[in-house]
Amino acid sequence: MTDKKILLKKMKRKLELYKKEREEYLDGWKRAKADLVNYKKDELKRTEKMVDREKANFLTKILLILDNFNRAEEEAKKSDENDGLVEGFLKIKEQVEALLSEEHVKEIACLGEDFNPLYHEAIEMIDEESLESGKIAEVLQKGYMYKDEVLRPAKVKVIK
Amino acid sequence: MSKILGIDLGTTFSAMAFVEGGEPKIIENKEGSRTTPSVIAVSKKGERLVGTIARRQQVTNPENTVFAVKRLIGRRYDDREVQDAKKSLPYEIRKEEKGDGVEIKLGEKWHKPAEISAMILQKLKKDAEEKIGEKITDAIITCPAYFDDAQRKETKVAGEIAGFNVRRVINEPTAAALAYGLSKKKDHQIVVYDFGGGTFDISILDVGDDTIEVKGTGGDSYLGGEDFDNRIVNWLIESFKNDYGIDLSKDSLALQRLKEEAEKAKKELSTTMQTDINIPFITSDDSGPKHLNYALSRAKFESLVSDLIERSIELAKKVITDSGIKIEDIEEVVLVGGQTRMPKIQEKAQELFNKEPNKEINPDEVVAIGAAIQGGILGGDVKDVLLLDVIPLSLGIETLGGKNTVLIEKNTTVPTQKTEVFSTASDSQPSVQIHVLQGERTMAQDNKSLGQFILDGIPPAPRGVPQVEVSFDIDSNGILNVSAKDKGTGKSQSIRIEGTCGISDEEVERMKKEAEEYAQADKEKEELIDIKNQSDQVIYSGEKMLKDSGDKISADKKETLENAIKELKEAQKEDSTEKIKEKLEALNTAAQEVGKEIHEKSQQESQEQQSSTGEENKEGKEETQEGDYEEKGENEEGEEESKNN
Numbered sequence: 076m077t078d079k080k081i082l083l084k085k086m087k088r089k090l091e092l093y094k095k096e097r098e099e100y101l102d103g104w105k106r107a108k109a110d111l112v113n114y115k116k117d118e119l120k121r122t123e124k125m126v127d128r129e130k131a132n133f134l135t136k137i138l139l140i141l142d143n144f145n146r147a148e149e150e151a152k153k154s155d156e157n158d159g160l161v162e163g164f165l166k167i168k169e170q171v172e173a174l175l176s177e178e179h180v181k182e183i184a185c186l187g188e189d190f191n192p193l194y195h196e197a198i199e200m201i202d203e204e205s206l207e208s209g210k211i212a213e214v215l216q217k218g219y220m221y222k223d224e225v226l227r228p229a230k231v232k233v234i235k
Numbered sequence: 236m237s238k239i240l241g242i243d244l245g246t247t248f249s250a251m252a253f254v255e256g257g258e259p260k261i262i263e264n265k266e267g268s269r270t271t272p273s274v275i276a277v278s279k280k281g282e283r284l285v286g287t288i289a290r291r292q293q294v295t296n297p298e299n300t301v302f303a304v305k306r307l308i309g310r311r312y313d314d315r316e317v318q319d320a321k322k323s324l325p326y327e328i329r330k331e332e333k334g335d336g337v338e339i340k341l342g343e344k345w346h347k348p349a350e351i352s353a354m355i356l357q358k359l360k361k362d363a364e365e366k367i368g369e370k371i372t373d374a375i376i377t378c379p380a381y382f383d384d385a386q387r388k389e390t391k392v393a394g395e396i397a398g399f400n401v402r403r404v405i406n407e408p409t410a411a412a413l414a415y416g417l418s419k420k421k422d423h424q425i426v427v428y429d430f431g432g433g434t435f436d437i438s439i440l441d442v443g444d445d446t447i448e449v450k451g452t453g454g455d456s457y458l459g460g461e462d463f464d465n466r467i468v469n470w471l472i473e474s475f476k477n478d479y480g481i482d483l484s485k486d487s488l489a490l491q492r493l494k495e496e497a498e499k500a501k502k503e504l505s506t507t508m509q510t511d512i513n514i515p516f517i518t519s520d521d522s523g524p525k526h527l528n529y530a531l532s533r534a535k536f537e538s539l540v541s542d543l544i545e546r547s548i549e550l551a552k553k554v555i556t557d558s559g560i561k562i563e564d565i566e567e568v569v570l571v572g573g574q575t576r577m578p579k580i581q582e583k584a585q586e587l588f589n590k591e592p593n594k595e596i597n598p599d600e601v602v603a604i605g606a607a608i609q610g611g612i613l614g615g616d617v618k619d620v621l622l623l624d625v626i627p628l629s630l631g632i633e634t635l636g637g638k639n640t641v642l643i644e645k646n647t648t649v650p651t652q653k654t655e656v657f658s659t660a661s662d663s664q665p666s667v668q669i670h671v672l673q674g675e676r677t678m679a680q681d682n683k684s685l686g687q688f689i690l691d692g693i694p695p696a697p698r699g700v701p702q703v704e705v706s707f708d709i710d711s712n713g714i715l716n717v718s719a720k721d722k723g724t725g726k727s728q729s730i731r732i733e734g735t736c737g738i739s740d741e742e743v744e745r746m747k748k749e750a751e752e753y754a755q756a757d758k759e760k761e762e763l764i765d766i767k768n769q770s771d772q773v774i775y776s777g778e779k780m781l782k783d784s785g786d787k788i789s790a791d792k793k794e795t796l797e798n799a800i801k802e803l804k805e806a807q808k809e810d811s812t813e814k815i816k817e818k819l820e821a822l823n824t825a826a827q828e829v830g831k832e833i834h835e836k837s838q839q840e841s842q843e844q845q846s847s848t849g850e851e852n853k854e855g856k857e858e859t860q861e862g863d864y865e866e867k868g869e870n871e872e873g874e875e876e877s878k879n880n
Contacts, residue, residue: 147516150519215488
């Protein structure tokens with residue numbers, strides 16, 4: 076009888092141990108499964124973000140071409156010999172602008188605005204009495220927003 | 236327990252990382268960058284600006300924009316380094332009122348360097364918490380190996396001001412060594428060659444039982460990647476001056492554009508031999524706009540900076556001599572800092588130490604990653620709670636032509652399962668043999684055979700039609716179960732193979748090495764098999780064409796086709812990929828010609844038939860006929876070889 080009791084006690088203890096172990100394993104397994112599901116969700120978000128970032132990188136490269144179109148346009152304005160060829164080039168520039176606009180790229184307002192490092196990068200400070208200090212006097216390179224983020228800050232000259 | 240953040244608090248840039256799922260990972264800042272400029276400013280409105288935004292307004296607010304504070308932290312005002320730095324810093328610094336430390340003016344207040352560093356750390360903390368979505372309390376911060384006690388203490392204080400419980404301040408070279416897992420290599424001497432944006436540091440480490448000891452340090456705190464960029468900028472300015480007589484160094488916008496392009500060119504020259512620096516409308520004079528366009532070769536760039544590289548090598552030699560270590564005793568070289576991406580630097584480092592340097596981890600991030608690993612070790616994240624094994628060699632089966640078709644790639648974590656559908660190689664093939672292989676070689680015979688079995692009772696069908704599903708299942712103990720099931724009849728067979736992970740390390744290494752050695756030969760063999768298999772397929776359809784529609788083919792075309800088949804069969808006997816390719820093309824052309832003829836003839840016939848039936852169906856009832864179509868699946872590619880046939 077006592078032997079049986081001891082055996083029963085031992086068995087009960089073992090059962091408790093196994094139950095505990097079972098709980099631990101089940102918990103571990105559930106956690107592993109949940110980790111995977113969460114990882115997948117995170118990875119999806121990360122991938123989406125990465126795609127967006129890659130797109131933004133690519134759009135930034137296009138901006139460099141547009142910058143040069145703008146510079147060419149400025150130069151063309153100085154000359155009287157503007158012909159159809161220049162007009163044609165400016166049409167190409169418009170196409171590039173339209174493409175950027177379709178991709179949700181918007182120009183950042185600068186001229187006459189208060190300098191704001193969130194959107195502008197100061198290249199030089201200049202004296203100009205007609206304007207208030209801290210205002211933007213000249214835009215050296217246009218800045219752009221992509222969706223809600225700064226794709227590239229505008230490079231500007233600021234009034235001292 | 237919360238995550239421990241690893242922070243590389245740099246002179247020009249800082250980076251942060253943490254361990255997730257046992258792997259270190261860089262955390263991007265709020266602006267989406269993997270590094271943050273170590274710049275702090277107070278705007279005219281009294282706002283505190285940190286990182287990129289602070290840098291953008293530096294020109295408008297130079298006296299209230301603090302950068303390179305790392306050069307001042309923990310130093311005494313009278314230190315030579317502080318006095319040197321003072322000359323080039325646009326912000327105000329003074330001697331502490333109570334003590335001999337340094338104070339920096341920012342806005343209306345005087346701050347200690349540690350307070351400024353704390354502002355950078357605070358931003359990193361906030362951004363990291365936002366990214367991870369949980370509160371971070373603990374951090375590991377790195378510092379240069381040459382930092383003395385006072386500098387380390389101040390670095391720690393900076394972390395504490397930022398709200399961190401700083402678990403450790405570890406050496407940057409030690410962190411880099413940790414990132415490469417070199418701390419496990421006992422009694423190793425390691426050289427860390429750190430060429431950052433603004434500083435060059437060289438350190439020698441000695442890995443002991445539980446410690447990594449710094450045996451020697453040296454470098455130049457005013458030599459860095461920016462000097463390399465400047466050399467390109469100066470070269471461009473000189474060249475332009477010579478060609479156009481215009482000095483671009485006076486034009487702030489032109490200078491800005493030159494700097495950007497120079498940095499871009501430098502980066503490109505790490506992977507290409509030559510790059511074009513093209514800056515349209517860089518300036519203009521009375522004669523009109525001027526464009527800058529120069530080609531810069533890698534060799535030219537190397538000549539522009541050769542003295543800078545030489546200087547770093549000389550400094551490295553000096554540190555080694557001073558520490559009393561022989562160059563031949565150095566077992567590992569670690570490259571840190573973006574500038575070490577330059578091939579010439581890697582080459583020179585390799586030449587000096589006679590060792591292939593460790594450079595696989597992004598050199599801008601390796602220190603932060605090492606700090607995160609240290610954090611992971613302290614937090615218990617790196618210790619594997621549940622050890623998941625990987626299979627050391629690929630597992631596959633033998634397919635048509637004696638090829639090894641891999642089902643589970645090497646380094647796959649187990650337990651795992653993979654299923655693929657195969658088919659028969661000849662008409663009415665009654666059975667398939669599944670031969671399970673282990674190894675990386677292309678040909679079945681060159682791999683280790685783990686076992687084989689036969690699945691029979693496949694009902695007679697043309698080749699490629701029966702679908703045999705082969706499944707590989709490996710459990711966590713490395714026991715492999717391979718089963719094959721005929722999807723048509725549901726009949727299946729399987730085999731159980733034990734000890735797929737139990738293969739000795741030496742054997743795994745030998746097999747991997749062999750696979751590398753024979754890679755080219757294996758590729759050629761694989762091409763030969765593929766082309767032979769393709770030929771088989773074409774011969775089969777050619778013969779089928781002759782058999783089914785022989786009466787519709789003109790005698791000369793029939794002869795050409797027959798000859799082409801014969802010649803291809805002959806070519807198959809010789810093991811020349813080129814010859815088979817040539818004959819295969821000839822057969823393809825002949826078969827196309829025949830196909831065209833058959834098509835034309837059957838169209839003609841159906842037209843004739845239609846005109847006769849059309850007359851019968853004059854009421855105009857149109858009959859829709861469903862066209863026969865064939866679906867081609869993956870079966871064609873992976874035909875199962877049967878040796879029983």
